[in-house]
Structure formats: C-alpha cells, structure tokens
Amino acid sequence: MASKSKDADKREPDFRPLEVWQAVESGEVSDLADIAAIYDEQRAGCPVSWTDPGHGEGYWTVLAHKDVTEVVRDPQRFSSAVPKYGDPLIPIEIDPPLHTQYRALLSRLINPSKMKVFEADIRDYAGGLLDEALAAPEPDLLSVTSTIPLRVFCLLLGTPDDEEWRRIKEMTEDLHNRRIPTFSTDPEHIAAREAASVPRVEYCKKRIAHRRAEPGDDLATDILAGQIDGRDVTDDEALRILSLLYLAGHRTTANSMAGIVVELARNPEIFQRLQAEPEKIPAAVEELLRVETVLHIMPRYCTQDTTLGGQQIRAGEQVYPAFGAANLDSTAIRDAATIDIDRKPNRHMAFGLGVHVCAGAPLARLQLRVFIEELLARLESMELCGTVTREKWPRFGPTQLPLKVRLKS
Numbered sequence: 001m002a003s004k005s006k007d008a009d010k011r012e013p014d015f016r017p018l019e020v021w022q023a024v025e026s027g028e029v030s031d032l033a034d035i036a037a038i039y040d041e042q043r044a045g046c047p048v049s050w051t052d053p054g055h056g057e058g059y060w061t062v063l064a065h066k067d068v069t070e071v072v073r074d075p076q077r078f079s080s081a082v083p084k085y086g087d088p089l090i091p092i093e094i095d096p097p098l099h100t101q102y103r104a105l106l107s108r109l110i111n112p113s114k115m116k117v118f119e120a121d122i123r124d125y126a127g128g129l130l131d132e133a134l135a136a137p138e139p140d141l142l143s144v145t146s147t148i149p150l151r152v153f154c155l156l157l158g159t160p161d162d163e164e165w166r167r168i169k170e171m172t173e174d175l176h177n178r179r180i181p182t183f184s185t186d187p188e189h190i191a192a193r194e195a196a197s198v199p200r201v202e203y204c205k206k207r208i209a210h211r212r213a214e215p216g217d218d219l220a221t222d223i224l225a226g227q228i229d230g231r232d233v234t235d236d237e238a239l240r241i242l243s244l245l246y247l248a249g250h251r252t253t254a255n256s257m258a259g260i261v262v263e264l265a266r267n268p269e270i271f272q273r274l275q276a277e278p279e280k281i282p283a284a285v286e287e288l289l290r291v292e293t294v295l296h297i298m299p300r301y302c303t304q305d306t307t308l309g310g311q312q313i314r315a316g317e318q319v320y321p322a323f324g325a326a327n328l329d330s331t332a333i334r335d336a337a338t339i340d341i342d343r344k345p346n347r348h349m350a351f352g353l354g355v356h357v358c359a360g361a362p363l364a365r366l367q368l369r370v371f372i373e374e375l376l377a378r379l380e381s382m383e384l385c386g387t388v389t390r391e392k393w394p395r396f397g398p399t400q401l402p403l404k405v406r407l408k409s
C-alpha cells in the first residue's frame, strides 16, 4: 500500500484525485472510463486515503465498495453526528437508537405507495416544462431539471404556488453561491453555513406555525402529527427535520435528472432501447444513478481507534465513505465503467446505504422515471454539442449542458 503509517501531527495527504478532479469539473475529463480510472488507480494504491481538502480538518476518504459498506453499516463505530449547520439536522446528523425512531416516522410518510399520488402532477410539470424548453433551438434542459424537483417538493410540503418554489430556489441558490466548502468542519465554515441558513430556518418556522394552527394534507402536517418515543414531535424536532428536507429534497434530484440527460445524450443506444422498451426505464434509472452519483462523499466520524481497509484510524477522526468511488469499483461491480441497464443486482450507493440510506429515494425514483418517460415521448434523439461542466468536488451535478435535439414529428 502506498500510504504511509499515519502520525497524527505529520499527515501527508495521499488522496490525489482531489487534484485531478478539477479536470472533471471543467469538463476536460468526462468519460466514465476516465473517471473510473482515477478512482481505480487511487483505490489500488490506497483504498482508505488521508485527504487534505485545503481548508479545515483533513479526513479519510474511503474508496472501496467493501470498505464503504463497512463504514455505513456500522454507525456505532462511524457516527453521523457531525453537525454542519448548527443544531443537528434530523435524522441525518443523529445516530441510532434515536435515529431509528425519526427514520421510522419519515419512512412511513415517504414511501412508494404514498408518493404515487404525485405521479400525475410530476407528469404535468415535466411535460409543460419540456414543451416550453424544447421549442428553443438549443434547449435549456438544466432549467427544466432544476424546476421539476422544486415544484414537486413544494407540492409534498403543501405549498404548490409559484411564489413558494421561487422563494425556495432563491434560498438554495443563495446558500450555494456563498461557496462554503461542502462538509467542512472549520468553525468559520460552520458559522457561515449557519448564517446562510437563517432564511431557510425562518421559513421552516413559519411553515410549522402555520401548520400547527391550520393542519393541511401535506408532509409538514404529517411530521407535526408524528410520535417519537411515544410522545408528540416537538416544534424544534419538526424544524430540524424540515430544515434538512429543504436542503436534501430537491437539488439532489435536480442534479441526478440533469446527469441522466447527459448519459442519455452520450449513449444513443440506451436512449433508443428505452424508446423501444419503456419497461426498462426503472432499471435504467438505477444504473444511471450509479454512474451519475451526485454526492460523491458523505461525512462520518470515527468513535474509537480502529482499522479500516488496512489503515489505522483514530477516535475523533473524520471518515468519508465515497459513494461515487464505490459505485465505480470494478472489484465489486462487474464492468463498472460500462452502463448496463440490464445489470442485476445493481448494488449502487447513489442513495447511500445502511441506516441513513436516502429517505426521499421513493420520491426521487418516481420523478426520474416520469421525467425520462416524458422526455422520450417528445424526442427522436439528442446529442451533446459542447462541454459538460460539473459542480465542485464532492458534488457532481452538471452545471453546463449544451444539447442538440431532434423532436418527434
């Protein structure tokens, strides 16, 4: 293994992809095979690599599918209680056993059969937005993919008016435009994130007060009516749940949707196959999520001295399972750099794995399927006509998506 034994005071960073990742962001490196090769090389040399992000504390990046699985399946040893926005967000910054109760509440409220009720609206939103965008010679599909999940999210929360999703869009963009390094535990960055979260928190407080006074038929009302430990959910708990949902519940889906457009444009044989066999769309969604993993890492911290992937880790150190790398690990996933919509089983981790596996996955999957169906219903073909740029590591959403399309006659 290339990695040196780690001395707490003299750590040499041995995670090199951070340097080459800029080429991925600028679009210079965009081939799946090239991205997989970056990870393969690093994983072969040092599967659990000390990483200096250039700000705040360093962390261990975990690159192998088996080690990522080990981390996320052991919340006692690898805790998620790493608050990044002030008060811990529920349930993502809470460990079991308390996590289990919050999670049971959310899983009861967001599941495939409950989400089905949104299918017709999702289809209407997707259809309307696509018709408008596809009328332009060089359609701006990024505006479509960013708007559908926002509108659906507002519907889920019982605020379907245009004014509401635009307000949430503004709050999200404001937080993003401040460019606070993702997941950094530098106290300055945490304070900056907390300050940037004030409008979101205030907005959630108003939603909670409104729904306490006037219950509706929406997720905010259902959360407030929930029980934890045999007692009612408090306003503070509801605030920390809603605040997380506003952070996690639309942009991830928007980025995944845009990533799926990139892959369908790059792979006309998959596009055509899905036209001919629409029943393959759900399996294609899983496979496209695997290669378009929008959150490449998520934070944990180690609660005890331990060994992982042959590396000594000390209690209190941060450990980041890299879902993006695990999803391209050819030692665990056959032909990992090839998109295969017949892949079975598909052990991807785009939604994470273990107790914190994405609570919103049923809604995300539904939106992605319906979006692809509506896209395929309108297009004969599409191709990229320029460079696709990406968000900054560790996020992967497309930031530029130049497309040429041929509409169905």
Ligand code: HEM
Binding pocket: 072, 080, 090, 091, 092, 093, 103, 106, 110, 244, 245, 248, 249, 250, 252, 253, 254, 256, 294, 295, 298, 299, 323, 349, 350, 351, 352, 353, 355, 356, 357, 358, 359, 360, 361, 363, 364
């Ligand atoms: C394609 C879209 C999405 C992707 C790729 C995604 C990805 C993820 C990932 C990787 C995690 C695991 C975090 C960890 O292990 O630390 C997660 C957790 C979570 N996601 Fe998503 N997400 C998506 C959509 C959504 C939506 C639509 C919602 C809500 C409506 C949502 C709500 C959550 C929540 C509440 C958690 C925390 C779960 C827990 O801690 O138990 N996500 N998501």
